[in-house]
Amino acid sequence: MTDKLLSIRNVNVSFKTATGLRHAVHDVSFDVGNGETLAVVGESGSGKSVTARVIMGMLAPNARVGEGTQVIFDGEDIATFSEPQLQDIRGRRISMIFQEPLTSLNPIYRVGDQVAEIIKVHRKLGKDELKSEVIRLLKEVQLPDPEARYLQYPHELSGGQRQRVMIAMALANNPELLIADEPTTALDVTVQAEILSLLRQLQKAHNMAVILITHDLSVVRAVSDHVVVMRRGEVVETGETQEVFHHPQHPYTKHLIASEPKGEPKPIQKDAPPVLTAENTRVAFKLKTGGFFSRKSVDLVAVNDVSATIRRGETLGVVGESGSGKTTFGMSIIGLGQKQNGPVTFQGDRIERLSRKELQPYRTRIQVVFQDPFSSLNPRMIIRQILEEGLIVNGIGASSRERLDLIKQALDDVQMPHDALDRFPHEFSGGQRQRLAIARAIVLKPEFILLDEPTSALDLSIQAQIIELLRELRDKHDLSYMFISHDLKVVRALCHRVIVMKSGSVVEEGNTAEVLEKPKTDYTRRLVRAAFDVVA
Amino acid sequence: MNALTQLDMNAENANHVSLSYWQLVRRRFMANRYGMAGLIGCLIVLSCTIFGGFFAPYGAQTKDRNAIYSPPQLISIISPDGELTRPYVRGFEEKMDPVTFEFTFEPSDNKIVPLGLFVKGEPYEILGLTFETHLFGSLNGVPVHLLGTDGLGRDVFSRMMYGTRITILMAVMVMAAACVIGTMIGVSSGYFGGTYDLVVQRGVEFVKSFPDLPLYLALVAILPRRADAMAVFVMFAGILVLLRWADLARELRGKVVAIKSVEFVRAAVAVGASDGRIIRRHIIPNMSSHILVWATYTLPEIILLESFLSFLGVGVQLPMVSWGSMLNQARDIQALTAAPWLLAPVGMIVISVLAFNALGDGLRDAMDPYSND
Numbered sequence: 001m002t003d004k005l006l007s008i009r010n011v012n013v014s015f016k017t018a019t020g021l022r023h024a025v026h027d028v029s030f031d032v033g034n035g036e037t038l039a040v041v042g043e044s045g046s047g048k049s050v051t052a053r054v055i056m057g058m059l060a061p062n063a064r065v066g067e068g069t070q071v072i073f074d075g076e077d078i079a080t081f082s083e084p085q086l087q088d089i090r091g092r093r094i095s096m097i098f099q100e101p102l103t104s105l106n107p108i109y110r111v112g113d114q115v116a117e118i119i120k121v122h123r124k125l126g127k128d129e130l131k132s133e134v135i136r137l138l139k140e141v142q143l144p145d146p147e148a149r150y151l152q153y154p155h156e157l158s159g160g161q162r163q164r165v166m167i168a169m170a171l172a173n174n175p176e177l178l179i180a181d182e183p184t185t186a187l188d189v190t191v192q193a194e195i196l197s198l199l200r201q202l203q204k205a206h207n208m209a210v211i212l213i214t215h216d217l218s219v220v221r222a223v224s225d226h227v228v229v230m231r232r233g234e235v236v237e238t239g240e241t242q243e244v245f246h247h248p249q250h251p252y253t254k255h256l257i258a259s260e261p262k263g264e265p266k267p268i269q270k271d272a273p274p275v276l277t278a279e280n281t282r283v284a285f286k287l288k289t290g291g292f293f294s295r296k297s298v299d300l301v302a303v304n305d306v307s308a309t310i311r312r313g314e315t316l317g318v319v320g321e322s323g324s325g326k327t328t329f330g331m332s333i334i335g336l337g338q339k340q341n342g343p344v345t346f347q348g349d350r351i352e353r354l355s356r357k358e359l360q361p362y363r364t365r366i367q368v369v370f371q372d373p374f375s376s377l378n379p380r381m382i383i384r385q386i387l388e389e390g391l392i393v394n395g396i397g398a399s400s401r402e403r404l405d406l407i408k409q410a411l412d413d414v415q416m417p418h419d420a421l422d423r424f425p426h427e428f429s430g431g432q433r434q435r436l437a438i439a440r441a442i443v444l445k446p447e448f449i450l451l452d453e454p455t456s457a458l459d460l461s462i463q464a465q466i467i468e469l470l471r472e473l474r475d476k477h478d479l480s481y482m483f484i485s486h487d488l489k490v491v492r493a494l495c496h497r498v499i500v501m502k503s504g505s506v507v508e509e510g511n512t513a514e515v516l517e518k519p520k521t522d523y524t525r526r527l528v529r530a531a532f533d534v535v536a
Numbered sequence: 537m538n539a540l541t542q543l544d545m546n547a548e549n550a551n552h553v554s555l556s557y558w559q560l561v562r563r564r565f566m567a568n569r570y571g572m573a574g575l576i577g578c579l580i581v582l583s584c585t586i587f588g589g590f591f592a593p594y595g596a597q598t599k600d601r602n603a604i605y606s607p608p609q610l611i612s613i614i615s616p617d618g619e620l621t622r623p624y625v626r627g628f629e630e631k632m633d634p635v636t637f638e639f640t641f642e643p644s645d646n647k648i649v650p651l652g653l654f655v656k657g658e659p660y661e662i663l664g665l666t667f668e669t670h671l672f673g674s675l676n677g678v679p680v681h682l683l684g685t686d687g688l689g690r691d692v693f694s695r696m697m698y699g700t701r702i703t704i705l706m707a708v709m710v711m712a713a714a715c716v717i718g719t720m721i722g723v724s725s726g727y728f729g730g731t732y733d734l735v736v737q738r739g740v741e742f743v744k745s746f747p748d749l750p751l752y753l754a755l756v757a758i759l760p761r762r763a764d765a766m767a768v769f770v771m772f773a774g775i776l777v778l779l780r781w782a783d784l785a786r787e788l789r790g791k792v793v794a795i796k797s798v799e800f801v802r803a804a805v806a807v808g809a810s811d812g813r814i815i816r817r818h819i820i821p822n823m824s825s826h827i828l829v830w831a832t833y834t835l836p837e838i839i840l841l842e843s844f845l846s847f848l849g850v851g852v853q854l855p856m857v858s859w860g861s862m863l864n865q866a867r868d869i870q871a872l873t874a875a876p877w878l879l880a881p882v883g884m885i886v887i888s889v890l891a892f893n894a895l896g897d898g899l900r901d902a903m904d905p906y907s908n909d
Contacts (some may be wrong), residue, residue: 336806356805363808376799380821389817390807424556426818437803442806 005209006032006055006073006177013050013233014061024050026061026233031228032177037203037210039224039241041217043255043459043491044430047233048213052179054079055211056096057086070520074176086513093123095170101162101183107156111165112138112150118172135169140205142198160191170201178203179211184219188321189486196223214237216461217256221243229253236276251386259461261493264513265315268477268496272311274345275480276366278333280305281342283325284506303329303340304504308482310448315474317495319488319514319527325504326484331451334366335359347410347447364394367441373452374431377425383436384421387411390444410443431462442473451483454489467493488531491518501525544796561825562904571898577891582885584700589660591672593680596857598658599671600689602629605875606691607641608684610726616645623651625680633825650675684877687863692880695857699881709836710776711831717777718784719820719827725785726792727815727902737789744780751775752850772851776838784830788823793821825903829850834894836889843885859885 013025025047026428040048045321049509053059055071057078066452071079078089088095098104112391117132119125125133131150138146141164154162163183170178180199184192201222203210208439212224220227220241227244229237236250238344248254283303289296310316318326331337333344335351342470351362370376377386380410390396414435434454440451451470455463457518467490485491491498492512499509499525508515508524518526565571586592600606609625610895627647631640655673659666671753676678683692725736755775759768796819839859846849846860847867854861857880866869866878 093852243807261647335808336802359809363806368803370799370803372799376803378800378818380824381817383554386816389804389809392810393807393813426557440807441802 001278004031004072005034005036006071006211008051008055009070009072010068011051011054011071012064012115013047013054014064014066016062016064016474021064024233025054028233028235028403029228030031030228032209032211034176034209035203035207036226037212037224039212039214039218039220039227040228040230041214042230043215044339045232046071046230048230049181050182050212050233052096052183052211055179056090056094058090058389059083074108079456088122092173093175094177094179095173095175096179096181097163097166097170097183099167100186101159102186103250104166105162106155109153110150112155115165115172118169122173128247133172134168137172138165138282139197140171140202141165143168149511158191159187160195163187163191163195167195167202169199170208174206175208177209177211179213181213182215183212185214185216189488190321190526192403193530199223215461217460230255239423256461259464261464261467263488263493264469265494265496268311268313274311275314275346275347276333276482277307277309277343278329279305279343281308281329281340281344282334283328283332283338283340285338293374293416298428302338302504303332304500305342306501306504306506306525307342308333310480310482312447312480313474313478314497315483315495316439317491317498318482318501319486319498320501321486321527323503324501326501327452328504329501330452330482330484331368331414334368334448334450335362336368360394364390364444365447366398366450367444367446367448368450369434369454370438371436372457373430374457376437377433380426382424386425386436387421387440387443390440394444396444406443410439413442413476416471430458431465434458434462434466438466438469438473438491442477442479445477446479448480448482451481453485454483456485456487463490470494475504486527488516488527539615545606549626552767561902562900565898568901570894571902574891574896574898575895577887578895581700581704581888581891584697585704587662588697588701589662590667590669591671592660592691592697593655593657593658593670593743594691594694595658596690596695596696597855598690600685600691602689603679603681603685605639605687605877606681606689607789608877611641611682616648616879617785625649625651625674625864626683628679635663647678649680650676651680653767664703669821674705683880684875686862687871687877692862692877695860695862696881696884699857699859699862700884702769702852702856703839703842703860704778706773706842706852707835709855710773710780711834713777714780714834715827717829718781719788719823721781722785722788722824723792723815726789726897727796727819729793731773737786740786741777744786746779748779751779752845756851764816764854768853769856772845776841776884780834780838784834787826787830791823791826792819793867795819825899828898829903832899833891836892839885839888839892843881 009029011028012023014021014023028047028051030038040051044047044389050059050063054065054069057066065079069079070077073089073094078086081089105111112131112134114132115137119130119133135146135150138149143149144163144467145162149157157165160338183199184195187195196219199210204206212219214220224241227239227241228235229244229250231252237244237253238249244253245257248257279304282301282305284299284301287298287300289298306329308316318330319379320326328337331351332340333347334355340352342352346362351359354514374498384407385411389404391403391406397406407421411420416432416435420428420436425436428436438454455466458466469496470481474481484489495512497510498512499506500513500515501507502523507521508519515524516528519528606628611623613620613623615621620832624643626643627649628641629644630649631642632638633640651672652675653672654669655675656668657670657673681691681692681693683696685691721736724732752775755771759771766791801818802812804818809817814854834840842851842858842864843860846858847863848865852861863879866875871878
């Protein structure tokens with residue numbers, strides 16, 4: 001049990017890019033014992049996935065593995081293996097699960113055939129044997145009705161089910177080592193917990209070693225025996241999970257552990273006036289069905305009769321799984337989405353029927369921050385142009401110098417240095433970009449900001465900083481937020497009140513503390529469980 | 537922000553050079569040898585269009601009556617005595633075969649024509665200014681024809697240089713006009729969508745379904761016999777534009793449909809930017825790399841099409857000189873066997889098509905945001 005299944009020593013990887021050689025991984029060494037779970041944690045760009053790919057021998061063509069890199073698997077240095085030798089090991093003795101279950105399966109083959117393919121490569125089995133083996137695997141990963149799944153195509157399965165299929169493929173040949181590269185990041189919160197507990201059970205049943213790559217510390221704490229903390233391509237701390245969590249040595253580890261969103265929002269004034277009120281919002285998309293001659297149009301109701309009031313200085317959380325209509329609701333009431341007819345009152349003015357032109361005076365007062373900071377900043381503009389645009393189109397600031405002063409104030413507000421002004425978005429990390437996206441909103445001095453999952457594309461340690469920033473800005477400028485999220489941890493730290501949405505309707509609403517502590521519906525209870533106690 | 541991340545940001549931002557997208561593209565492009573070779577080739581071809589008169593020793597219509605179908609001459613620097621001298625070519629001794637009545641040209645050691653650089657000769661114009669100095673020329677007044685002459689005694693090399701001007705002008709004009717029309721129609725149709733998009737896209741399909749060759753031939757049929765060469769040239773270019781913009785419009789429309797739902801465009805709507813501003817500041821800059829690559833691929837296509845049609849005699853008309861219309865002289869077998877050097881423009885066409893394609897390939901690779909090597 002204690003002897004090492006895999007030891008990697010002095011792993012160095014650099015990438016050749018147009019701007020020169022970039023070191024991605026520097027002198028990384030760690031061990032994994034038989035049947036053990038090792039978690040590799042770090043922010044995106046810390047080199048954790050690259051390290052995993054070194055083990056699999058699956059690096060990008062522009063990667064260079066440094067001298068002296070050793071990957072000792074079961075007594076042999078597989079870093080020196082040829083491609084055919086590696087192929088024999090991959091999928092049989094070491095297998096891997098990827099982050100994106102939506103793209104890891106080939107859409108044109110049946111699920112069962114894809115699992116069977118993995119088995120056929122390494123083992124000789126008859127046709128019937130093969131099929132029963134595949135069905136056994138699908139049953140093992142707890143897919144309901146495995147015989148039917150065998151014949152289905154990937155698009156017929158949900159994200160969580162596809163990840164289960166991926167796990168079945170990884171397990172197909174009883175590997176000794178399973179590498180899971182952020183296996184739950186792309187999934188809904190409630191599904192994440194199920195997948196993790198499945199992995200845990202399977203590991204026990206098969207006595208596999210698992211390398212779990214993640215940025216989520218709650219996952220690490222719940223499932224791993226040992227942990228390796230990586231930062232900028234180097235290992236900053238390793239040790240037993242409990243030990244590292246209780247007595248972190250490196251300042252970065254301390255920072256990571258301290259970075260879970262904490263605290264509660266300051267209560268607002270009792271008599272705060274409402275800023276934005278939406279009543280009976282109903283959003284429907286027209287779908288055309290039927291053949292050419294029997295064309296019918298069917299309404300797909302995305303948001304059904306949802307009402308919300310946000311008072312000055314208040315943050316309303318809108319939570320739900322993906323597809324519950326929360327973003328559609330938020331975008332519709334501020335006039336950025338599908339038109340709807342429910343009354344929306346902003347500071348006493350009815351705005352739901354206004355055209356895009358008529359909404360113009362409200363644009364500076366109602367702002368929005370989008371989910372993905374990588375696509376919300378135009379890659380061809382420098383930061384100054386991005387921040388200045390809203391000022392120019394709304395005629396704020398008489399001269400470009402005056403506008404520059406306003407922009408600098410906004411940068412100060414989001415704690416970004418002024419030299420960011422002449423740079424392009426791609427030079428910033430995800431967290432920095434999200435700060436810039438927030439700066440674009442607050443430079444217009446809005447009264448209300450719609451925050452559409454502003455933290456869900458970011459690493460956990462950065463999420464906390466963004467939440468802290470949003471809180472500071474709210475207090476400083478007396479802002480009101482509508483905060484759309486699926487992560488109740490973040491919601492608890494930021495929101496005064498919360499509405500829980502499911503399939504376009506509100507299932508529960510109330511003060512955040514009440515809803516989270518005493519959820520009334522099963523759905524809310526499941527969301528709460530997923531957020532606060534990760535693994536069963 | 538806490539101290540640790542502040543520290544990181546400072547470390548990251550110190551001595552950090554800010555590279556724009558286009559600077560990155562340039563770096564990646566410069567690292568690509570094939571693309572660079574293409575770029576150099578393109579620059580040479582383009583310089584011929586401007587400085588053609590300087591490179592060419594004679595005018596495009598200048599006739600040398602003593603040299604009809606004179607073959608190419610080889611530049612030599614070793615004198616007949618075996619000594620190193622200044623570059624020269626040998627003139628021809630004309631003989632007639634008494635049996636076949638065929639003229640043959642024999643290089644003669646007695647007719648040495650010394651060559652020099654920057655020789656004064658026929659006046660020519662560059663950008664409206666008149667010059668007399670040519671890159672090279674003969675020093676003793678005896679004409680030199682490096683690539684031979686045609687049936688009227690005109691210097692093939694000189695005509696080829698002048699032909700570059702018309703051919704490239706045609707290609708650039710057609711490309712630029714198609715580019716502007718295609719971009720305007722494609723971007724607006726993708727951005728505004730709805731019925732307008734539907735109508736425009738059907739229009740694009742209609743244009744694309746046109747058989748182009750009969751259209752070109754029909755053009756010649758409807759033009760008056762004595763039409764001005766310039767008028768034919770413009771009509772010809774117009775027809776090429778008419779059939780070329782549709783591809784770009786369709787490609788751009790698809791890209792715009794994708795990009796208009798990206799969050800930075802929605803963010804621009806949220807700050808209140810008008811449609812015109814969004815198209816100018818957000819959409820077109822993000823299309824520019826695609827348009828540029830399209831342009832470099834379209835140029836060689838038009839060069840080929842122009843030479844093909846002019847070869848058939850329906851394109852550029854006399855007295856204009858283009859590569860295609862020069863090839864038109866070599867269209868019958870007799871002329872071809874007697875004077876194969878009349879095919880010299882083929883070399884220029886091949887070089888320029890390869891060069892523009894290499895440039896386009898290099899640009900496309902350099903602009904791919906996902907390639908990182």
